Amino acid sequence: MTPLTSPLHERHVAAGAKLADFGGWSMPIEYAGGGVLAEHAAVRTGVGLFDVSHLGTVTVRGVGAAAFVDACLTNDLARIGPGQAQYTMCCLPDGDPRAGGVVDDLLVYLHGPDDVLLVPNAANADDVVARLTDAAPSGVTVVDRHTEIAVLAVQGPKSAQVLSFLGLPGELPYMSFVTGTGGGSAEVTVCRTGYTGEHGYEVLVEAAPAAELWDVLVDVGSDEGLRLCGLGARDTLRTEMGYPLHGHELSHDITPNQARAGWAVGWDKPAFWGREALLAERERGPDRLLWGLRATGRGIPRPGMAVLDGEGHRVGTVTSGTFSPSLRTGIALALLDAVAGAVEGAELAVDVRGRPQTVEVVRPPFVPSHVR
Incomplete structure (x- = not known):
C-alpha cells in the first residue's frame, strides 16, 4: 500500500529529507546537512520546525460532545476549560480480554461543551474514529479530518520568537491554545505543547495553505537559526x-498503570473505557512497571532487548532505546517485572547482541524538562 503524503511533502523533498513510512505516511526522518544529532541539538538550544501531519485530527461535535468524549477516554475533561488541551488515552473496554490496554494516547482540544478536537497517533486514528463513531449518541458527530489538516511543531527555547508573527499572547500557558491568522494567511490553531520536553507549540492549519505557513515559519525562523527537523x-x-x-x-497489552501514566486517568469519574479493569489492576498493583535505563558503558539498548538481573535472569524488556545526543550515552525505557523489585540507582544489564551491558535504573526524564 502506497503511504500517504503530507501537504508539505514537496517541501521535504526539496530540502533533501530522508523519507520513510511512519504509521502509513511518508514522513521526513532527517534532513540533509546535519542529520538527527544536529536537529536534536537545535531543539535543545534554539528552535526546530517539524512536520507532524501524520497525526490524526478528529472533530467530535453536537450537543454533549465533550461529555461523550469524557465518558470514553481516561482523563477527566472537567479538569480543563475551553481553550485548553489535555493528554488522555483510549483504552480497551471492560469485557475485552485485554481490558484497560491502550488503543491510543492522544490530545483533546476542548473548544466548548459541544465541540472537541482530538489528535490521535497516525497508525491508530482509524481505530479511534471507529470506536467513537460506534459509541456516539444521537446528535453527536465524529468526523475524521486526518488528510484535511496539517500539523506543524515549533519546538525549542526560541520557539516563541519564531511564532511571534502570529500575535500570540506573551505567556501562552502550557496546554492552552489560541486561534491566529498565520501572519495574514489561513486561520491556525496554536497550542503550547509538544513532544520534545522544550518550550514549544503545535500549529494546526488546513492542508491547502500549510505550505505557505511552512515557508513563512522558515523565513521568520532564519534569524533565530531555525532548523528543519525530522521524526528521528x-x-x-x-x-x-x-x-x-x-x-x-x-x-x-500495556496499560496506563504499567506505563506510569495513571496521572492521565480520571479515577473518580463514573465511566470511561476500561475503568473497572484499570481500577482492579491499580488496587492489586501492576505486575510490571516502566523504568528508565542509562547505559554506563558503550552499548546502546534497543527495543526488544532483554533486561537482566545480576544473576543473568531476564527481568524485563526494553521498549525504546537510543543514543542520547544530550548525554552522549545509551538510554532506554523498559518494562521491568514488579517482582524484580527494581529501585532507582539499581544496577542491571541489557543483553546487547549477546553481550550484557551494564545499565543504571533511573526515573525519567533523563535531562531537565522545560515545558512549563
Whole structure:
C-alpha cells in the first residue's frame, strides 16, 4: 500500500529529507546537512520546525460532545476549560480480554461543551474514529479530518520568537491554545505543547495553505537559526523525556498503570473505557512497571532487548532505546517485572547482541524538562 503524503511533502523533498513510512505516511526522518544529532541539538538550544501531519485530527461535535468524549477516554475533561488541551488515552473496554490496554494516547482540544478536537497517533486514528463513531449518541458527530489538516511543531527555547508573527499572547500557558491568522494567511490553531520536553507549540492549519505557513515559519525562523527537523530527532528528544510512544510503552497489552501514566486517568469519574479493569489492576498493583535505563558503558539498548538481573535472569524488556545526543550515552525505557523489585540507582544489564551491558535504573526524564 502506497503511504500517504503530507501537504508539505514537496517541501521535504526539496530540502533533501530522508523519507520513510511512519504509521502509513511518508514522513521526513532527517534532513540533509546535519542529520538527527544536529536537529536534536537545535531543539535543545534554539528552535526546530517539524512536520507532524501524520497525526490524526478528529472533530467530535453536537450537543454533549465533550461529555461523550469524557465518558470514553481516561482523563477527566472537567479538569480543563475551553481553550485548553489535555493528554488522555483510549483504552480497551471492560469485557475485552485485554481490558484497560491502550488503543491510543492522544490530545483533546476542548473548544466548548459541544465541540472537541482530538489528535490521535497516525497508525491508530482509524481505530479511534471507529470506536467513537460506534459509541456516539444521537446528535453527536465524529468526523475524521486526518488528510484535511496539517500539523506543524515549533519546538525549542526560541520557539516563541519564531511564532511571534502570529500575535500570540506573551505567556501562552502550557496546554492552552489560541486561534491566529498565520501572519495574514489561513486561520491556525496554536497550542503550547509538544513532544520534545522544550518550550514549544503545535500549529494546526488546513492542508491547502500549510505550505505557505511552512515557508513563512522558515523565513521568520532564519534569524533565530531555525532548523528543519525530522521524526528521528523527535524520537531521541521524546526518549530523553521518558515520553511514551504507542506501540512501545503503551499498547493493547500495556496499560496506563504499567506505563506510569495513571496521572492521565480520571479515577473518580463514573465511566470511561476500561475503568473497572484499570481500577482492579491499580488496587492489586501492576505486575510490571516502566523504568528508565542509562547505559554506563558503550552499548546502546534497543527495543526488544532483554533486561537482566545480576544473576543473568531476564527481568524485563526494553521498549525504546537510543543514543542520547544530550548525554552522549545509551538510554532506554523498559518494562521491568514488579517482582524484580527494581529501585532507582539499581544496577542491571541489557543483553546487547549477546553481550550484557551494564545499565543504571533511573526515573525519567533523563535531562531537565522545560515545558512549563
